Amino acid sequence: MSAAVAAARSAAPAAATLELSGIRAGYGDFQALFGVDLRVAPGEAVGVVGPNGAGKTTLLRVISGLLRPTAGTLRYGGHDLTAVAPHELPALGIAHVPENRRLFPHLTVEENLRVGAYARTARAHFAERRDRVFSLFPRLAERRHQLAGTLSGGEQQMCAIGRALMSGPRLLLLDEPSAGLAPIVVQQVFALVRRIREEGLTVLIVEQNVAQVLRVVDRAYVLETGRIAAAGSSAALAADPAIRRSYLGMH
Amino acid sequence: MDPFLLEALVNGVLLGGVFALPVLGLNLVFGVVDVIWLCYAELVMVGMYAVWFLYTQAGWPLPLAFAACLPFVAALGVLLHVLVVRPLLRAPPINQVLATGGVLFVLQGVATLVFSTDFRSLGVEMPPMEVGEVFVSGTKLAAFLAALAGAAALWAFLKFTYVGTAIRAIARDREVMPLMGVDPRRIYLITSAVGGTLAGFAACLLVVQLDVHPFVGLSFGPITFMICVMGGLGNMLGGFLAAFLMGLIVSVGGFWWNTEMSYVVAFVFFIAVMFLRPQGLFAR
Numbered sequence: 264m265s266a267a268v269a270a271a272r273s274a275a276p277a278a279a280t281l282e283l284s285g286i287r288a289g290y291g292d293f294q295a296l297f298g299v300d301l302r303v304a305p306g307e308a309v310g311v312v313g314p315n316g317a318g319k320t321t322l323l324r325v326i327s328g329l330l331r332p333t334a335g336t337l338r339y340g341g342h343d344l345t346a347v348a349p350h351e352l353p354a355l356g357i358a359h360v361p362e363n364r365r366l367f368p369h370l371t372v373e374e375n376l377r378v379g380a381y382a383r384t385a386r387a388h389f390a391e392r393r394d395r396v397f398s399l400f401p402r403l404a405e406r407r408h409q410l411a412g413t414l415s416g417g418e419q420q421m422c423a424i425g426r427a428l429m430s431g432p433r434l435l436l437l438d439e440p441s442a443g444l445a446p447i448v449v450q451q452v453f454a455l456v457r458r459i460r461e462e463g464l465t466v467l468i469v470e471q472n473v474a475q476v477l478r479v480v481d482r483a484y485v486l487e488t489g490r491i492a493a494a495g496s497s498a499a500l501a502a503d504p505a506i507r508r509s510y511l512g513m514h
Numbered sequence: 515m516d517p518f519l520l521e522a523l524v525n526g527v528l529l530g531g532v533f534a535l536p537v538l539g540l541n542l543v544f545g546v547v548d549v550i551w552l553c554y555a556e557l558v559m560v561g562m563y564a565v566w567f568l569y570t571q572a573g574w575p576l577p578l579a580f581a582a583c584l585p586f587v588a589a590l591g592v593l594l595h596v597l598v599v600r601p602l603l604r605a606p607p608i609n610q611v612l613a614t615g616g617v618l619f620v621l622q623g624v625a626t627l628v629f630s631t632d633f634r635s636l637g638v639e640m641p642p643m644e645v646g647e648v649f650v651s652g653t654k655l656a657a658f659l660a661a662l663a664g665a666a667a668l669w670a671f672l673k674f675t676y677v678g679t680a681i682r683a684i685a686r687d688r689e690v691m692p693l694m695g696v697d698p699r700r701i702y703l704i705t706s707a708v709g710g711t712l713a714g715f716a717a718c719l720l721v722v723q724l725d726v727h728p729f730v731g732l733s734f735g736p737i738t739f740m741i742c743v744m745g746g747l748g749n750m751l752g753g754f755l756a757a758f759l760m761g762l763i764v765s766v767g768g769f770w771w772n773t774e775m776s777y778v779v780a781f782v783f784f785i786a787v788m789f790l791r792p793q794g795l796f797a798r
């Protein structure tokens with residue numbers, strides 16, 4: 264265990280600033296990120312929007328250590344995240360809801376939540392956090408003994424977010440939580456994200472649904488082919504003619 | 515019903531219980547680590563020697579020898595993982611099979627060097643018991659009940675603990691596990707220890723029924739693999755049920771013909787299953 268993680272475990276993880284600068288990353292010879300600078304302060308909700316293949320998922324994978332950057336720095340508070348093993352991130356207070364939810368379909372809802380509370384720092388809080396997740400998502404409480412693979416798309420997304428909350432994160436990374444959901448369910452998911460951030464969590468959310476996400480976040484970055492093409496407050500981006508043309512379907 | 519047929523059926527069920535443990539161990543390791551421990555029966559063989567040595571040579575009480583056998587074979591499972599399997603995790607499956615197959619011959623060779631090829635017997639036998647009109651070997655009944663208890667303990671571990679739940683989860687999605695705070699390397703180690711423990715448990719149950727010799731693994735290893743494939747590799751419940759099916763086939767076949775023939779029948783049945791349901795009898 265790294266010293267950073269040991270220190271973090273002695274106390275509840277503190278809110279900290281996530282800071283990326285000059286991050287480059289890719290897959291083999293293929294480069295997907297070309298020097299990304301990004302910052303998320305405690306308590307902020309920040310969006311990353313951009314077209315398919317822009318590198319949004321890659322960016323989140325770099326933050327949670329599933330993919331190591333080839334250049335640049337990646338810091339969370341006092342910690343150099345590139346020196347932390349990915350499985351130690353929950354203990355630092357970072358949770359990641361991956362693209363396509365990635366639930367364990369053959370486990371029940373409650374068992375999925377238990378896996379989310381695997382980190383030693385989280386186990387003692389299992390019952391209390393599970394009940395909080397169930398109060399956030401009453402539908403999951405009804406289906407707690409149902410196999411996750413049999414849930415509807417919306418319920419699965421709720422379960423995936425609930426699973427991430429089980430580790431008691433201060434920073435929540437969300438990868439396209441609205442993908443593949445019916446419009447009404449999309450509304451519910453964004454209402455939830457709003458509620459989560461009102462409870463004080465820091466949120467970094469990747470989305471293609473730009474109109475919706477700009478209503479939830481304070482600021483957003485526009486990522487295009489691995490580069491930050493624009494950044495600003497939600498209001499400024501929503502008013503930007505280029506953004507309106509490309510992402511909001513307005514002329 | 516013919517009491518002898520009834521006896522064969524009862525013995526088949528008892529035999530199935532003993533097959534079940536190594537089947538569960540092999541399936542668990544394969545389901546999680548995705549590598550077949552071809553030397554599994556030889557781990558059992560080493561465990562049998564351990565019990566035999568501690569009981570007859572070192573003079574330990576039998577329960578203590580059993581209790582020592584479990585952590586000993588568990589440690590062998592961990593060593594096997596660290597020294598042989600882990601370096602080959604990304605290697606082609608054929609290399610993994612060849613490597614664990616090589617360990618099989620090494621263990622047979624070492625056992626021959628240390629203990630010679632003599633058949634070693636524990637020399638313990640529990641009195642037969644009469645249940646209704648059927649005589650049942652007390653030893654086999656005790657082994658069967660212990661096997662069921664072992665299987666139940668494994669089930670509870672996988673169902674109710676954090677590590678057990680993570681073991682079931684990782685069998686489906688490896689890449690996402692670190693996001694849950696799970697270190698896959700550690701889960702592989704624990705799984706290998708549990709797989710070894712089950713081999714050690716099986717050794718305790720077999721050493722009271724079979725003489726130990728360096729090649730004793732051949733008398734139950736092949737059928738263990740057949741059962742695993744029949745139940746669907748990696749499918750714990752399928753393997754468990756297939757163990758009883760195979761136990762019945764062997765036992766009833768031995769009643770109608772003889773022991774040698776019963777294994778031929780079991781093998782023919784296995785081949786038939788592979789033609790009709792190559793994904794295994796109990797695949798979902």
Ligand SMILES: Nc1ncnc2c1ncn2[C@@H]1O[C@H](COP(=O)(O)OP(=O)(O)OP(=O)(O)O)[C@@H](O)[C@H]1O
Binds near residue numbers: 313362
């Ligand atoms: N495992 C991989 N191996 C090789 N290339 C990959 C891999 N994953 C992603 N890529 C490539 O990296 C680039 C960025 O992919 P990424 O998944 O980060 O995009 P994205 O912005 O999340 O897209 P989407 O909105 O479709 O999810 C794409 O060109 C993609 O083809």
Ligand SMILES: [Mg+2]
Binds near residue numbers: 320321
């Ligand atoms: Mg993506």
